Amino acid sequence: MDERQAIFAAILAEPDEDLPRLIYADWLDEHDMPVRAEFIRVQVALAREPEYTPRFYELRFREREIIRTCYYPWRANLPHLDGITWGDYHRGFIGSIALSRWQDFEPFADQIWDTEPVTLLEVPRQSLPPMLESPQLDRVCGLKMEGLTYNETSQLLAQPLGRVSKLVLNHCEFSGTSGPFFCSENLAHLKHLTIQRPDNVRFVEPDYGDIENRIQPIMGTQRLKTASIMGRFDRDMSVEWMFQLPQLSELEQLTLNNFLLTDHNIAGLMNAPMTMTLRGLSLVTCNLSLPQIKMLVNAEKFPRLELLDLRNNPLNDRARKLLRRRFDDRVWVE
DSSP states (O other), X not given: OOHHHHHHHHHHHOXXXXXXXXXXXXXHHHTTOHHHHHHHHHHHHHHHSXXXXXXXXXXXXXXXXXXXXXXXXXXXXXXXXXXXXXXOEEXXXXXXXXXXXXXXXXXXXXXXXXXXXXXXXXXXXXXXXXXXXXXXXXXXXXEEEEOOOXXXXXXXXXXXXXXXXXXXXXXXXXXXXXXXXXXXXXXXXXXXXXXXXXXXXXXXXXXXXXXXXXXXXXXXXXXXXXXXXXXXXXXXXXXXXXXXXXXXXXXXXXXXXXXXXXXXXXXXXXXXXGGGTOSEEEOTTOOOOHHHHHHHHHSSOOTTOOEEEOTTSOOOHHHHHHHHHHHGGGEEOO
16 A cells, blocks of 8 residues: 555545545645645635635635536546435545435445545435444444434434434424434534424423433533524524533534524523634524624623624614624624
8 A cells, every 4th residue: 555545545544534634635735736635625624614704705716616627527537336426525525425225325335435535425215224224324424314204313313323423404303302312322423413494393392401411421422513403484493402502512603594583592592602612603584683683792702703694684773783893794794
């Protein structure tokens, strides 16, 4: 195994780590492949940057410039595998695949893991049962599923997913018992959570004492770095119970878009430990009122905040002035 192969093997072995990727970029620079090296560094930096900051747009623009000229040549050597669609680049390499069926994935699993540091599998709902029974699930770092029913969501979250660091659930159904599901020791390494437009949500706001009792035995589990929950604006969903969870105490990016946020919701957020670590906070289309804006402005919180995204809220001139005075150009209201 030569030096390049050894570095690439380190990337495959630790796909969540940035350092092997950056070492690989240095090797590419030293061997006259500067564009490929720059692309890796740009995407690694982009993954770390809160969305919509000036630096984010600068990186995104350069990423698109490189992709326009190099996307197809770089992908030309990817193997054609029936039932497998290679996804987009993420942190410099192909980061995801979409499966037509889990049964199509298993024969090619080793080849896929050896070809690219895939960190996200998009799995169709009908493949849930065979996926949960497959030994390959232990190798999955990220999982995306859509349209799960209450029972299917419960089955998934009851399964040990020890290596999963990213979970994306779109248009899935949740019951009251699955509210604090990411406290489960089955998701001990979860860092990034996305829930988009949850369907038929039956969240029952848990008693805070009950949450504490349930998560106390696993207080040492991994803290999330990002949480993104896209609500449904026509539904009143309770969210403040999540703000005190230890798993969210060190969040760097929180997205709560399309929620009918109440004063109680905002007060819960202001009392959350995450306000001291957040770099990005998105509350788009949350029907924020002037009193709620004052709560955000007057709280002695957000020492690390780089972007507050409040687009598509009914903000009057008074609210905008308060926000500009407090957050200056770190707030986005247009």
